[in-house]
Amino acid sequence: MCEQRELVLDYLYSEMPVSSRREMERHFQVCEDCHADVRSFRRVREDLLAWDVPQPASVWTPFAPAPVVPWFRQVPAWAMAAAAGLMFMIGAAGASAVVAFGDGGTATEAAMAATAPEVMTAGPALDAEAISSLIRQEVSSAATDLEGRLTPVATPVPVALKLDAATERRLMGQASQLIGASEQSQMGKVGALLYQVALDAERQRRDDGQRLGALQARLDELQGYVNQILVQQQTKVQ
Amino acid sequence: MTSDEELVALATAGDQDAFSQLVARWERPIYALAYRTLRREDQARDVVQDAFLRAYRGLKGFKGEAKFSSWLYRITLNLCRDGLRKERRAPVVQVPEGTDPLDLADQRAAPTESVEDLVARREMSAAVQLAMAELPQEQRMAIMLKEYHGLTFQEIAEMLDCPLSTVKTRLYQGLSVLRRRLERQQAETARLRRASFERSVSSTIRN
Numbered sequence: 001m002c003e004q005r006e007l008v009l010d011y012l013y014s015e016m017p018v019s020s021r022r023e024m025e026r027h028f029q030v031c032e033d034c035h036a037d038v039r040s041f042r043r044v045r046e047d048l049l050a051w052d053v054p055q056p057a058s059v060w061t062p063f064a065p066a067p068v069v070p071w072f073r074q075v076p077a078w079a080m081a082a083a084a085g086l087m088f089m090i091g092a093a094g095a096s097a098v099v100a101f102g103d104g105g106t107a108t109e110a111a112m113a114a115t116a117p118e119v120m121t122a123g124p125a126l127d128a129e130a131i132s133s134l135i136r137q138e139v140s141s142a143a144t145d146l147e148g149r150l151t152p153v154a155t156p157v158p159v160a161l162k163l164d165a166a167t168e169r170r171l172m173g174q175a176s177q178l179i180g181a182s183e184q185s186q187m188g189k190v191g192a193l194l195y196q197v198a199l200d201a202e203r204q205r206r207d208d209g210q211r212l213g214a215l216q217a218r219l220d221e222l223q224g225y226v227n228q229i230l231v232q233q234q235t236k237v238q
Numbered sequence: 239m240t241s242d243e244e245l246v247a248l249a250t251a252g253d254q255d256a257f258s259q260l261v262a263r264w265e266r267p268i269y270a271l272a273y274r275t276l277r278r279e280d281q282a283r284d285v286v287q288d289a290f291l292r293a294y295r296g297l298k299g300f301k302g303e304a305k306f307s308s309w310l311y312r313i314t315l316n317l318c319r320d321g322l323r324k325e326r327r328a329p330v331v332q333v334p335e336g337t338d339p340l341d342l343a344d345q346r347a348a349p350t351e352s353v354e355d356l357v358a359r360r361e362m363s364a365a366v367q368l369a370m371a372e373l374p375q376e377q378r379m380a381i382m383l384k385e386y387h388g389l390t391f392q393e394i395a396e397m398l399d400c401p402l403s404t405v406k407t408r409l410y411q412g413l414s415v416l417r418r419r420l421e422r423q424q425a426e427t428a429r430l431r432r433a434s435f436e437r438s439v440s441s442t443i444r445n
Contacts, residue, residue, distance in 0.1 A: 053273050
């Protein structure tokens with residue numbers, strides 16, 4: 001075995017000074033074993049590059065910002081329940097309801113019946129026609145009042161837009177650019193769509209090919225069984 | 239660009255952003271190392287998460303005697319070893335069966351890469367994974383750290399706690415075995431392709 005062989009790796013991975021590299025290269029001219037090692041190892045190194053690694057999204061999350069939680073999710077459930085109970089009590093009190101706490105839970109009794117009849121009987125009785133007449137009067141007087149307050153407004157007269165030639169050229173240029181950009185964008189989208197269609201067609205073609213291949217393999221397999229059975233039958237007959 | 243050592247100092251002082259920068263810088267290499275060692279994406283992700291967590295917790299104990307990256311590699315390798323030991327599974331590669339055409343279009347290295355080139359690249363990738371999986375673990379580690387992470391012989395020796403000469407021996411033996419296996423696999427692939435081509439030609443002629 002060549003004594004210089006230990007240095008082949010240093011040469012291969014460039015872990016030796018330039019002067020030593022030159023020396024090794026001279027050695028390769030006289031030692032085919034070492035030279036062959038370097039050549040074949042270089043091929044192996046090229047092959048090793050083929051082993052690619054999938055690139056996942058970042059897996060490191062401890063410092064990620066905390067998800068945003070709505071304020072009502074931050075309030076404990078018991079506090080929400082207490083608040084709801086309180087609101088109910090206030091509402092009940094406003095409606096003159098009687099709320100009684102007891103062993104059997106909470107009992108609520110509406111007390112509106114005692115006051116409501118007084119309200120209903122306080123004013124004179126009005127029929128529907130009289131109410132309608134009153135509304136019409138009110139509306140009519142309000143309309144008269146408004147008409148008196150309004151002053152006529154002059155109708156705007158359209159003004160012709162006059163541009164100098166330079167501004168017009170500039171605006172035309174900008175418009176043309178915008179149209180061009182829009183067309184380009186549309187063409188890009190069309191191109192992407194066509195590419196997608198071609199890609200889908202290619203996928204479909206390959207899928208079909210694979211299915212056909214699988215079917216063919218299955219048929220071959222079945223044919224094999226048939227052949228086996230035929231051979232067995234022939235053997236029996238003999 | 240801020241050096242790793244400066245970022246480590248900042249992170250040790252409580253600067254979370256500094257540590258996030260270290261993560262962003264080293265996450266991919268660490269994931270690649272874990273993935274190639276364990277050959278499973280989910281486990282590799284767990285190892286990366288765990289490695290950075292350990293590094294973060296151990297920052298105060300990191301004295302800067304070695305490079306931050308070497309320290310991180312060492313943590314990762316230990317976690318990978320633990321994972322392999324726990325599973326007690328042989329390093330079997332899940333070589334993809336066949337080639338999924340749906341993946342192909344999205345996995346081309348460049349839009350100019352033909353589907354045939356892509357298939358060839360994937361076949362080679364599978365062949366390399368298989369050949370690497372069959373190597374003894376020491377040789378595989380040495381090759382991975384050298385080839386995929388560009389560590390020096392000395393750094394590998396320190397990381398694997400062995401003499402420098404041992405690293406070179408493992409590397410030399412590993413590369414020699416890989417050479418033979420890859421050549422054999424390539425010959426086998428070529429033979430299968432030829433047979434498949436001949437079958438399809440004869441089938442076409444029959445029909």
